[in-house]
Amino acid sequence: MSSEKTMIVVEKLCKSFAGVPVLSNLDASFNKGEIVSIIGPSGAGKSTFLRCLNLLETPDSGRILIDGVDSQEMDVRKLRMKMGMVFQQFNLFPHLSALENITLAPRSLLKLSKAEADELGSELLEKVGLAGKEWAFPKELSGGQQQRVAIARALAMKPEIILFDEPTSALDPTMVNEVLGVIRSLAYEDGMTMAIVTHEMRFARDVSDQVFYMDQGVVYESGAPEVIFESPVRPRTRAFIRRVDTFSFDIFEDNFDFYRFDAKIDDFAMKHLLDHERRETLVDLCENLFDNFFFMFTKRISFTIGVTEEKDVELRFAYKGEEVNPLTADINSDEPVDKFTAVRLLTKSVILNTSSRATYTRQGDDYVLELLIPREQKRRA
Ligand SMILES: Nc1ncnc2c1ncn2[C@@H]1O[C@H](COP(=O)(O)OP(=O)(O)OP(=O)(O)O)[C@@H](O)[C@H]1O
Numbered sequence: 001m002s003s004e005k006t007m008i009v010v011e012k013l014c015k016s017f018a019g020v021p022v023l024s025n026l027d028a029s030f031n032k033g034e035i036v037s038i039i040g041p042s043g044a045g046k047s048t049f050l051r052c053l054n055l056l057e058t059p060d061s062g063r064i065l066i067d068g069v070d071s072q073e074m075d076v077r078k079l080r081m082k083m084g085m086v087f088q089q090f091n092l093f094p095h096l097s098a099l100e101n102i103t104l105a106p107r108s109l110l111k112l113s114k115a116e117a118d119e120l121g122s123e124l125l126e127k128v129g130l131a132g133k134e135w136a137f138p139k140e141l142s143g144g145q146q147q148r149v150a151i152a153r154a155l156a157m158k159p160e161i162i163l164f165d166e167p168t169s170a171l172d173p174t175m176v177n178e179v180l181g182v183i184r185s186l187a188y189e190d191g192m193t194m195a196i197v198t199h200e201m202r203f204a205r206d207v208s209d210q211v212f213y214m215d216q217g218v219v220y221e222s223g224a225p226e227v228i229f230e231s232p233v234r235p236r237t238r239a240f241i242r243r244v245d246t247f248s249f250d251i252f253e254d255n256f257d258f259y260r261f262d263a264k265i266d267d268f269a270m271k272h273l274l275d276h277e278r279r280e281t282l283v284d285l286c287e288n289l290f291d292n293f294f295f296m297f298t299k300r301i302s303f304t305i306g307v308t309e310e311k312d313v314e315l316r317f318a319y320k321g322e323e324v325n326p327l328t329a330d331i332n333s334d335e336p337v338d339k340f341t342a343v344r345l346l347t348k349s350v351i352l353n354t355s356s357r358a359t360y361t362r363q364g365d366d367y368v369l370e371l372l373i374p375r376e377q378k379r380r381a
């Protein structure tokens with residue numbers, strides 16, 4: 001992983017709070033001059049990851065190498081000078097003016113004279129579009145302006161890396177763009193390495209060199225923004241990007257309880273306002289697949305149902321066992337149709353009657369059938 005361009009390497013980073021793991025063997029690497037957006041569901045560990053990077057949290061185990069040096073062995077102050085951070089809540093000192101907020105650290109840590117620090121502070125205020133606001137106090141500034149002061153304050157330490165933790169999510173929507181605009185302009189400056197936790201997908205897509213999708217304490221998938229936003233490979237990334245709300249449970253042949261299954265689908269369908277007819281189609285389809293297909297090959301199926309924002313329904317059936325792809329079933333007129341081929345053919349026709357997309361793949365140890373049931377239902381032929 002070590003190339004000339006690699007700046008930060010994170011290896012098997014673990015962090016728990018009260019015994020609950022939040023980061024679990026997280027691996028990642030950032031190149032020098034790269035803009036990395038970190039996206040993912042709430043609770044995935046994004047903030048904790050950033051906080052571990054600049055040692056606001058102490059990792060339980062694992063390593064963070066910055067330019068090849070283990071961060072645990074670095075002086076915390078030196079590390080934070082190299083790595084600035086901008087928070088959701090600005091965290092400006094309320095009793096100091098904008099300029100004083102910016103010049104405090106350069107004066108005490110970089111030992112700049114007052115004149116030098118003030119000159120730097122004014123330049124930075126201009127850079128973030130706040131020329132003339134030197135003497136304004138935080139309470140006299142809008143949220144967007146306060147956040148821009150916070151960005152100027154981070155820049156004043158001339159960091160090589162800036163970490164942003166949801167820099168726009170505490171802002172009134174009318175102020176999001178002015179702050180994103182400032183971050184965007186920094187991104188185009190040479191040499192700045194940035195990691196940005198954000199829910200602003202369009203921004204992440206435009207500005208990033210790399211996107212990390214975090215889920216359950218790891219960087220679950222990473223790649224170029226086009227790949228992550230258009231054709232992510234892994235299922236949870238796909239669900240997140242397409243905003244599929246999913247619900248999973250295991251189905252066991254031994255005690256398959258149709259009424260219970262029906263009730264669960266019902267709850268899910270109600271939650272997503274699916275009409276009665278669609279609910280019936282789903283229940284019929286699943287029952288048919290379980291009884292006439294899956295239970296012939298397996299005793300246990302991991303079942304997931306998901307609904308996209310467009311109200312398409314996605315079904316996923318994963319099982320361990322034989323590879324039995326119904327989608328490739330075909331009639332060869334020269335040979336009598338055996339029982340398994342008959343089952344596959346029947347299943348294929350059930351799928352084709354209901355689904356607009358169907359795939360059968362191997363994923364890890366599982367065989368997985370995935371179906372997309374479009375909002376506009378196919379009418380049975
Ligand atoms: N100091 C702490 N003490 C106890 N639990 C914590 C602490 N910090 C974070 N957690 C827990 O760790 C988990 C991950 O939190 P984290 O803030 O890193 O997630 P996140 O991905 O940033 O989420 P969000 O998008 O909501 O900001 C959460 O369940 C949170 O409650």
Ligand SMILES: [Mg+2]
Binds near residue numbers: 046047
């Ligand atoms: Mg967070």
